Every structure is written in structure tokens, then in C-alpha cells.
Amino acid sequence: MEVITKVLDELIDIPPNHFVFDIETTGLNSNYCKVILIGILFNQDNKTVIKQYFANTEDDEKELLLSFINDIKNYKNHITFNGLTFDIPFLNTRLKKHNIDFSLSKNDDIDILKLIRPFKEKLSLSDCKLKTIEKYLGIYREDTISGKESIDLYKEYSVSQDIDLKEKILLHNYEDIYYxxxxxKIKDILKGKLNVLCISTNNLSLKLVPISFKISKNTLSIKYIAFEGNISNINIYS
Structure with missing residues (x-):
């Protein structure tokens, strides 16, 4: 198992006690497939650090998982893309397989996919893939492979130990967590693009994205997606 650490020249603005993470695996079934790479991004001493835990063979999985949790166990929250559905359940299954007494909580996760998915149509996105969202925001990668291709490349690497294959897998994961x-801060970017409606009272603070509305007998009814706030039905009297 190998740990690759890079200290960036820039400071990426994520909240204190948060880290970004993304995993690469040998397949989609966490009961049989293994974690072969975890990338994390965090801020330390006013600098952004990216660490990657790479399994040179599938047998390195337990050591990889132990190194990962040792570095992140004191952080409060994590930031993922589709982590609620894939990364967190997959990691927790693998941790359990190795009898490692640790688990990641979904309640501590900020899933960027979950934030963006409700606004797909409003943003005219063809899909909600990470690379699609990056292109929408004017971000273009050096990395050219997909997650599925990363799986196939690792299978080749397991046989050949070709350093070029390893570098492609590492770059894919690196750019996932970097971007x-x-x-x-996608919410800050989206506010200007979605014409967010702000409703604020002494007891309530809501930001809504209106979908449709109608006026009937001096009553305005709005269908909306909650941008910030969780109340589904409200009455406002003025």
C-alpha cells in the first residue's frame, strides 16, 4: 500500500473540520469487490492537502482502510459526490468485512449530487454526472477516463504493474476530489442562475426556487424546490 501526499499552492475553501473524499473500487458489489484507492482533500495549517491511499494489490485493502480512517477519524463532516448512495455504504461494508470498528455516518455527509439533482431541469443539464457539472461551470480536466474505465485499468495494472496505468487511475481520483x-460552493454559484426567492421572517428563513405559481382570490400559491430550508407547506400573511 502506498500513500501519495501533495500540498497545493492554493487554499480551497471548504469549512473547518470537513474533508472531501472519493473511492475507486474493483467493481460495484461491496460484498465481493474491494477498495483499491481512496483520495481525500482537507485543509491544514492554512494549506490544502490531497492524500491518496493506493493498493498496489487487492490484498492491501485492509491496510489502506486503516490508514484512511486514522487520518480522518477526528474530522466532523465529509463532502462527497454520490457518497450517500455509493462511497459510504461501500466503505462501511468493507470495514465490516475486515472487522474494523469504525463506520462513516451518512448524517455527517454533504453530498453534492443530492444538492444539484433537484435543479437538473432548471439548469438544462443533460445528466448529473460530475464531469457534466464541471463542464457547466467551465471546468475541464486533464483526466479523460470514467469510473468504469478506472476499474478496467486496475485489472490490467494488477497483472502488468504498469506505472502508466497506475498514474491514469491516480489522476482520475485526484481530479475527482480536487474539483x-x-x-x-455550488450553492453560491447556483443562486444567481436559479433566481432564488428568499422568504424571511422572525421565525423563518427560506430560499426557494419557484417551479410554477397561480393567483386565486388574492392568494398566491407557489410550487417550488427548497434551495435552503425544509418546510414543505407554509402560509404567509401580510
Whole structure:
């Protein structure tokens, strides 16, 4: 198992006690497939650090997982892309397989996909893939492979130990977490693009994206997606 650490020349603006992470695996079934790479991004001493834990063979998985949790166990929250559905359940299954007494909580996760998915149509996105969102925001990668291709490349690497294959896998994961850190502020970017409606009272603060509305007998009814706030039905009297 190998740990690759890079200290960036820039400071990526994520909240204190948060880290970004993304995993690469040998497949989609966490009962049989293994974690072969985890990338994390965090801020330390006013600098942004990216660490990657790479398994040179599938047998390195337990050591990789132990190194990962040792570095992140004191952080409060994590930032992912589709982490609620894939990364967190997959990691927790693998941790359990190795009898490692640690688990990641979904309640501590900020899933960028979950934030963006409700606004797909409003933003005219063809899909909600990370690379699609990056292009929408004017971000273009050096990395050219997909997650599925990363799986296939690792299978080749397991046989050949070809350093070029390893570098392609590492770059894919590196850019996933780097740009995820960059687009963490997606809500600030979206506010201007979605014409967010702000409703504020002494007891309530809501930001809504109107979908449709109608006026009937001096009553305005709005269908909306909640941009910030969780109340589904409200009455406002003036």
C-alpha cells in the first residue's frame, strides 16, 4: 500500500473540520469487490492537502482502510459526490468485512449530487454526472477516463504493474476530489442562475426556487424546490 501526499499552492475553501473524499473500487458489489484507492482533500495549517491511499494489490485493502480512517477519524463532516448512495455504504461494508470498528455516518455527509439533482431541469443539464457539472461551470480536466474505465485499468495494472496505468487511475481520483472541493460552493454559484426567492421572517428563513405559481382570490400559491430550508407547506400573511 502506498500513500501519495501533495500540498497545493492554493487554499480551497471548504469549512473547518470537513474533508472531501472519493473511492475507486474493483467493481460495484461491496460484498465481493474491494477498495483499491481512496483520495481525500482537507485543509491544514492554512494549506490544502490531497492524500491518496493506493493498493498496489487487492490484498492491501485492509491496510489502506486503516490508514484512511486514522487520518480522518477526528474530522466532523465529509463532502462527497454520490457518497450517500455509493462511497459510504461501500466503505462501511468493507470495514465490516475486515472487522474494523469504525463506520462513516451518512448524517455527517454533504453530498453534492443530492444538492444539484433537484435543479437538473432548471439548469438544462443533460445528466448529473460530475464531469457534466464541471463542464457547466467551465471546468475541464486533464483526466479523460470514467469510473468504469478506472476499474478496467486496475485489472490490467494488477497483472502488468504498469506505472502508466497506475498514474491514469491516480489522476482520475485526484481530479475527482480536487474539483469536488472547488465546486463545494455550488450553492453560491447556483443562486444567481436559479433566481432564488428568499422568504424571511422572525421565525423563518427560506430560499426557494419557484417551479410554477397561480393567483386565486388574492392568494398566491407557489410550487417550488427548497434551495435552503425544509418546510414543505407554509402560509404567509401580510
Amino acid at each position: 469536488l472541493g472547488i465546486i463545494f
